[in-house]
Amino acid sequence: MPRNIWLLIIGMAINVTGASFIWPLNTIYMHNELGESLAFAGVILMLNQGFAIVGNLIGGSLFDRWGGYKTILTGSSIAVVAATLLAFFHTITAYTLLLIVMGFGSGITRPAMFAMAGSVWPEGGRRAFNSIYVAQNLGVALGASIGGFVAAFSFGYIFIANAAIYILFFIYVFLTYKNMDTNTHTGYAGVKALNTKIKDKTAFRALLILSVGFFMCWIGYVQWQTTIASYTQDLGIPINQYSLLWTINGFLIVASQPILKIVTKKIEDPRKHIYIGNTIFILSFIVVLYAQSFTMFAVAMVILTIGEMLVWPAIPTLANQLAPKGRTGFYQGFINSVSTAGHMIGPLLGGFIVDQYHIEILFYILIGLFIIPYWTTYRYNKGLPAEKELHTS
Incomplete structure (x- = not known):
């Protein structure tokens, strides 16, 4: 690098x-x-x-x-x-x-x-x-x-x-x-002279579609920090063991990079990373649905971590590819705001569902929400001008 x-x-x-x-x-x-x-x-x-x-x-x-x-x-x-x-x-x-x-x-x-x-x-x-x-x-x-x-x-x-x-x-x-x-920096003033408003409008529409799926992924992911954390306490799992789950998460993200590099070299398209990672997200919540012990939650966390390693870097990569010249910062700012919004709304939504119904209902709803990113990833770049079509790297 x-x-x-x-x-x-x-x-x-x-x-x-x-x-x-x-x-x-x-x-x-x-x-x-x-x-x-x-x-x-x-x-x-x-x-x-x-x-x-x-x-x-x-x-x-x-x-x-x-x-x-x-x-x-x-x-x-x-x-x-x-x-x-x-x-x-x-x-x-x-x-x-x-x-x-x-x-x-x-x-x-x-x-x-x-x-x-x-x-x-x-x-x-x-x-x-x-x-x-x-x-x-x-x-x-x-x-x-x-x-x-x-x-x-x-x-x-x-x-x-x-x-x-x-x-x-x-x-x-x-x-x-x-x-x-x-x-490395063009500046927005230079963009105006390039007359890229139409491209920007079309690309931003694609970014909005992509962001919907990204938001749904974060709604599900943040439950691990909120409702699932509380759920593990209800099952009698000590808080130090719950904290260990995030130690596993961080360790895997760092330690798995050499393997991840091999995978992403063979499968270069970031869209495919989202498809695969999203499927892995669903699998992790299926495991959580039946988890009753620390070991099962640890297995689910390992699966979740593999999914996030594929999905989280893929989204800003696609946003960067979509951004018209001189608008890279705005596109990264927007996609970061979507993940922050997921952090903000996810705990409220999850807590409301658990309070009104049961945590199993939340898991079923989340699995349903994870269907949406398949569609948004497939649909977001349809109709883009040829020069804005996805180029993998």
Whole structure:
């Protein structure tokens, strides 16, 4: 991989490590330390994700106008200010406002990282986006594990460590990313002169169709972090064993890359990755439907992880291929906002179904929802101009 991709990988891992310090502990802190209800905590986390969606869209558009360097610095500076203030102010009002601001700043940064990966290594195709995906998961694993260790001493240390990581990321970007914009950024002003409005409208319609299937995948996937987590507790599975499931997830994503590289070389079309990965998603939920022990949930998690390794990098790859010249950032911002929306809506939908009916009904509904991505993946690029047809790489 090019040197610039490695710089992006390191940066993404640092950034996500900081975010993962505090994210898994938000509900515990608001409920146990600040004395707020779980419902209140859920609303605040939903607002955090809602403002992250706004940040995704703004960050993608800023990339098209400013390039990745200025956009990432802008998003990270917002997150740094919020994280630093959070290290000193812990009242519920301050916590709520600063958590929302952090979500907004981080939302600006994420699509710019993906768009920059596609820009600095266009010939890499799926590999460019897969490298950022792996870096994200490495950051989640590091942040969650280190954060839990630090929180055992004091929650106050968590906020200090979180701020320190965000400051480190800002300095890292400032020192290493500036030259990446050279010869990789067209700028939206140049696009207007190219008269690509019709192409953009047609391509964006294709992106919308593709996004519907992506959203359905996230609605199902996020249940593992919410309703399925609660379900394992009802079955008497200890919380440390449930946490181990995510350790398995992170380990497989990193360790399986050599095997995944062989598979994606033989099957290059990202659409086929979605078809295969989506089928694997369905299989994982069929296993969960009958799971009663940790071993069965572990098997289901292994299956789910194989599916996500195929699907998650394929979607931004296709979005990058669809994007008209100079609109890469906006398309990455939009597709990132869809995944964030899945994080926001999925827990509410899953919780409502489980409360009103039974978790088995939720699993049947989710299996039904996973039928939709087959159609959207097949349909999204029908009718596109020849120059916008999918080119695998």
